[in-house]
Amino acid sequence: MTRYLWPLAGFAAxxxxxxxxxxxxxxxxxxxxxxxxLPALRLSTVDSPEQYFxxxxxxxxxxxxxxxxxxxxxxxxxxxxxxxxAATRLATVVGLNYxxxxxxxxxxxxxxxxxxxxSAFDGDGxxxxxxxxxxxxxxxxxxxxxxxxxxxxxxxxxxRLQSELLPALKALTHG
Amino acid sequence: xxxxIDNRMDRRMDRARAKPPxxxxxxxxxxxxxxxxxxSASVFAKADLESQVQHVSEQLRCLVCQNQSIADSHAxxxxxxxxxxxxxxxxxxxxxxxxxxxxxxxxxxxxYQPPFDPRTWLLWLGPFALLLAGxxxxxxxxxxxxxxxxxxxxxxxxxx
Numbered sequence: 001m002t003r004y005l006w007p008l009a010g011f012a013a014x015x016x017x018x019x020x021x022x023x024x025x026x027x028x029x030x031x032x033x034x035x036x037x038l039p040a041l042r043l044s045t046v047d048s049p050e051q052y053f054x055x056x057x058x059x060x061x062x063x064x065x066x067x068x069x070x071x072x073x074x075x076x077x078x079x080x081x082x083x084x085x086a087a088t089r090l091a092t093v094v095g096l097n098y099x100x101x102x103x104x105x106x107x108x109x110x111x112x113x114x115x116x117x118x119s120a121f122d123g124d125g126x127x128x129x130x131x132x133x134x135x136x137x138x139x140x141x142x143x144x145x146x147x148x149x150x151x152x153x154x155x156x157x158x159x160r161l162q163s164e165l166l167p168a169l170k171a172l173t174h175g
Numbered sequence: 176x177x178x179x180i181d182n183r184m185d186r187r188m189d190r191a192r193a194k195p196p197x198x199x200x201x202x203x204x205x206x207x208x209x210x211x212x213x214x215s216a217s218v219f220a221k222a223d224l225e226s227q228v229q230h231v232s233e234q235l236r237c238l239v240c241q242n243q244s245i246a247d248s249h250a251x252x253x254x255x256x257x258x259x260x261x262x263x264x265x266x267x268x269x270x271x272x273x274x275x276x277x278x279x280x281x282x283x284x285x286x287y288q289p290p291f292d293p294r295t296w297l298l299w300l301g302p303f304a305l306l307l308a309g310x311x312x313x314x315x316x317x318x319x320x321x322x323x324x325x326x327x328x329x330x331x332x333x334x335x
Contacts (some may be wrong), residue, residue: 026241032282124256132280134238134252162247 015155022090031140031151034131038065039130043120048107053094062172064094064165065140066116067128069100070108074135077091078155079112085161086115090169091141093107095119098128100135141165144174185304228261235260235277236287244287 003084011109033039042054066082068075086093094123095116097105111117122128131140141150152160232246233305237253247255256277263273289295 029238029282029284032278032280099255125251126259129255129259129280131284134281 001107009151010090015044027132027135028153031148033140033148034151035147035149038140038148039144041127042128043096043122046095046109046119046121049102049121050095051170053118055146058092058094059146060144061092062090062144063142064170065094065096065131066168067096067131067133067136067138067140068119068167069098069136070104071100071110074155075093075137076112078157079115081156081158081161083113083115084158085156085165090166090173092117095132096131097121097123099123099125114149116156139165141168142171191245224265227264227270228257231260231264231273232257233289234274236285238281238285 038055040054040056042052045051046054064085068079068082082093085091093116095118097119100121102123105119105121109116120127125133131138137155138158139152142150143149149172150164152164156165164167198227232238232253233244234254235244235245237243237248237256238251239250243253244255246254246273257310260273260277263276264270268276274286289298291299
């Protein structure tokens with residue numbers, strides 16, 4: 001009897017693997033920067049080419065870096081959630097405007113509302129390469145020591161905010 | 176008589192004047208040669224750089240399209256990464272260094288060919304292990320079958 005059960009067991013195991021495979025999200029890659037220091041970046045801001053933002057200025061704070069672009073549809077979709085995040089005042093939210101035109105970005109912020117402390121301007125995407133950005137939007141959580149503690153790829157949703165982002169921020173600010 | 180000598184002198188002078196001194200010619204010729212060498216050297220350097228960029232790009236995955244290398248992809252990110260590779264190679268970085276730079280930022284997934292290390296042994300060797308397991312199971316089964324057939328044959332022989 002068992003000799004007929006073996007192939008069945010093998011087939012069941014295969015089904016389990018395939019089911020797991022279907023649930024994997026190959027689009028969401030773990031960040032190579034996870035638990036490593038955020039690279040130091042000094043960039044002008046979307047507001048003004050003369051005003052500069054340096055990631056090192058954020059030392060000692062828990063903060064969120066949200067990578068966005070005016071041409072990016074999912075960024076538009078997640079914007080309300082970024083506003084919700086900023087409204088909790090759990091952490092400072094800084095924008096990184098990726099591969100964009102300053103005029104377009106300024107227009108976008110006027111239109112959509114600006115939840116960011118400021119948005120650093122990365123017009124040619126080189127800062128994005130430093131951060132391993134491969135698709136916008138992306139969201140990094142950075143701790144007091146300047147290390148990346150969480151990275152979310154793709155649009156934030158209310159659920160992801162509640163289940164992933166806010167718990168991480170609470171743990172970092174109270175821990 | 177005197178006039179003829181003068182004439183000849185004049186002609187010699189003319190010829191000398193018309194033909195620039197050999198030393199200037201030599202300088203000009205070597206300058207031209209140098210210019211040619213520099214030009215061809217830069218053409219070769221450019222071709223070399225492009226082939227290096229191509230070679231590196233073929234080994235890196237475009238993370239947006241995932242099943243294309245950045246050499247094949249027209250995605251913005253692929254263009255940006257090719258530009259970054261070209262810029263770094265032109266400043267004298269080696270192909271290895273450029274690839275390491277990308278791995279540091281994007282992780283192993285950026286490599287089109289995964290590295291062979293303890294985390295990927297199962298991935299690399301798994302199929303061969305499965306094949307071996309299947310083959311040995313087959314061999315064991317066929318031996319068993321053979322034995323039972325022999326036994327049956329013996330039993331039949333004894334009966335008759």
